[in-house]
Amino acid sequence: MRVSFDLDDTLICYGPGTPCEPRPAWYWRAVTSGEPLRHGAAAPMRTLRARGCELWVYTTSHRPPLSVKLWLRAYGVRVRRVVNQDVHDRYLRRTTRDYPPSKNPRAFGIDLHVDDSDGVRMEGEEHGFRVVVVSPDDEGWAAKVLAAVEDAMSGRFRRGA
Template structure:
């Protein structure tokens, strides 16, 4: 199973006093190469790897794939793929969307996307892909992700049904 994670407010919480993963290198190294990861991320990623999952990052930010891979490496996490805003736009320009979604995991073979945004959940409903929303304040967020992985494996969590949209050019103009 291929799983993607958003960064901001999903893997990195910018609120003060948010519990984070312990750093494996001196602070000055982490300041140059990344932000502190949300507590539970390292064990979650290790658990997903044990289950044979492929781990991707899908962010609408301008962070570079190299920078993201290096940042995650500093925490001992191997990333299989990175979709940033540039790759997202380049790939989705080939599709015919009335309104381009902020994320579209099926274009990259992703089975489940983890995000903090209710808007991405709505896009999942509109375009037929699986999204689990985790709140930045949820201390049990890793369990929610693992439960979702179990549900996808068991086919209990089907793809969100697509809400039909009118074809381009229609709409009574």
């Protein structure tokens, strides 16, 4: 099962109301962007991976994929692939007449996408991909994600339903 995470306001929350994971060791900070990872993100992501999930990042930002991978490695999280805006455009916006949704996880074989945006969830309804929406001030967000993955794994939901 392939699960993707949005970055801004999902894994990276700069708002004062969202606590962050402890900062990684100095040698990691020296080679990564040093952005804060949302509190409670690292352990569930590692759990998902241990359960056989493939973790991806899907962001509309232009952060370089390698730097995002390295940044998460600093927190002990391994992601398989990062889809940023450039990758998205390369795959889904081949001509200027193409108007794909802002994200299309299904086009990348992603089974479940985690995002703060209700707009992305609505795009999912339209284009047939599954989104679990978590807000930056939701302290129980990680449990919500794990529950959604459980649902997906047990086949209790139908894609796009």
